[in-house]
Amino acid sequence: MTGLKMKNGKVKRFSVKIGLAVCAPAVLICGCEKQQSIAENKVHVGVTYYNQSDTFLNELLECFEEDLKDYQKSGIETTVTIRDAAGAQRTQNDQVEELIDAGCDVLCVNLVDRADPSEIIDLARDHDVPIVFFNREPVAEDLLQWDKLYYVGADADQSGVFQGELASDLIKNDGTTDKNGDGKIQYVVLEGEAGHQDAIIRTENAVETMKNNGVQLEKLSYQIANWNRAQAQNRMQQLIAQYGDRIELVLANNDDMALGAVDAYEKSGYAKEEYPAFFGIDGTDVGLQAVVEGSFSGTVYNDKEGQAEAMAELAVALVTHDGLQNMEFERGKYIYLPYEKITSGNVKDFLDETETGS
Numbered sequence: 001m002t003g004l005k006m007k008n009g010k011v012k013r014f015s016v017k018i019g020l021a022v023c024a025p026a027v028l029i030c031g032c033e034k035q036q037s038i039a040e041n042k043v044h045v046g047v048t049y050y051n052q053s054d055t056f057l058n059e060l061l062e063c064f065e066e067d068l069k070d071y072q073k074s075g076i077e078t079t080v081t082i083r084d085a086a087g088a089q090r091t092q093n094d095q096v097e098e099l100i101d102a103g104c105d106v107l108c109v110n111l112v113d114r115a116d117p118s119e120i121i122d123l124a125r126d127h128d129v130p131i132v133f134f135n136r137e138p139v140a141e142d143l144l145q146w147d148k149l150y151y152v153g154a155d156a157d158q159s160g161v162f163q164g165e166l167a168s169d170l171i172k173n174d175g176t177t178d179k180n181g182d183g184k185i186q187y188v189v190l191e192g193e194a195g196h197q198d199a200i201i202r203t204e205n206a207v208e209t210m211k212n213n214g215v216q217l218e219k220l221s222y223q224i225a226n227w228n229r230a231q232a233q234n235r236m237q238q239l240i241a242q243y244g245d246r247i248e249l250v251l252a253n254n255d256d257m258a259l260g261a262v263d264a265y266e267k268s269g270y271a272k273e274e275y276p277a278f279f280g281i282d283g284t285d286v287g288l289q290a291v292v293e294g295s296f297s298g299t300v301y302n303d304k305e306g307q308a309e310a311m312a313e314l315a316v317a318l319v320t321h322d323g324l325q326n327m328e329f330e331r332g333k334y335i336y337l338p339y340e341k342i343t344s345g346n347v348k349d350f351l352d353e354t355e356t357g358s
């Protein structure tokens with residue numbers, strides 16, 4: 001990764017590197033196929049994402065907009081247009097067409113259906129508009145369809161392993177997690193969307209890691225709640241009705257669903273001491289707050305700042321033709337940001353200065 005930048009005492013992985021070339025006056029290149037990028041210091045980014053009700057993505061895109069604004073200081077005029085696909089791939093395909101017609105120089109696409117990017121890729125290639133896919137990883141073969149396709153995200157395996165390690169640590173250090181004292185941990189899982197790379201992989205790795213750490217597990221049930229807090233509350237209410245006080249651990253594929261599970265317990269009439277342990281993934285603002293308040297035993301940081309910064313750096317570089325050589329890719333096209341474990345011990349490092357008032 002390129003350079004270091006400090007935020008909240010954390011080492012960031014990306015830095016903005018802008019060469020002199022992009023600050024030079026715009027040059028008109030004869031025979032240039034692409035009309036809209038005559039000025040290399042103007043970057044219009046078109047974004048479409050699968051659903052505007054997604055907490056993590058909203059926070060990521062907020063960071064992304066800030067990062068793009070920062071390029072103004074370096075003489076690069078950036079504008080961004082963001083569209084919500086509202087869960088429909090057809091809508092998203094239309095949005096891509098509209099964004100290209102509106103003159104976007106580069107697209108950032110969070111696919112609705114990660115297995116169905118062909119129409120979008122064809123549109124982009126026909127107009128020579130590069131695409132940075134993010135967060136919902138297309139199948140590898142699809143990314144090979146054209147050389148101006150990239151992906152920015154995080155390594156799903158790692159998030160599951162980290163969640164499993166956090167849960168193992170708690171179980172080993174706090175005898176009260178095994179509420180009925182049978183030597184086994186009775187658990188339920190709240191899963192994200194079926195077919196999403198982050199859902200099944202997170203669950204498998206979390207459970208596998210706990211087993212490898214010698215934790216005896218008994219799976220009671222799992223429910224799909226599509227990353228969504230309200231759905232998770234509803235599913236958790238069903239699980240509580242079915243299993244009552246047998247549930248000792250709730251593993252959720254993201255923070256919003258872990259929060260929905262806590263919501264269900266708050267409505268259940270159980271006393272706080274009787275609640276199971278809850279683990280999420282993401283470290284969203286509300287997720288971090290839940291760690292601070294002790295309603296989550298832990299979560300895993302999905303580095304939205306790092307991902308947003310990588311997306312901005314890549315999007316700008318693809319248009320200005322400057323800086324791409326300074327970026328590090330896996331298999332020539334992929335950027336994965338690492339996750340981090342969060343407990344009450346280090347949660348302060350992840351809170352914004354504004355929130356902590358420091």
Ligand code: GAL
Pocket residue numbers: 054055056057135136196198227253254255281282302
């Ligand atoms: C995951 C994230 C979820 C949700 C999902 C959407 O990486 O943990 O909270 O945002 O992406 O694709």
Ligand code: CA
Pocket residue numbers: 178179180181182183184185186248
């Ligand atoms: Ca038990």
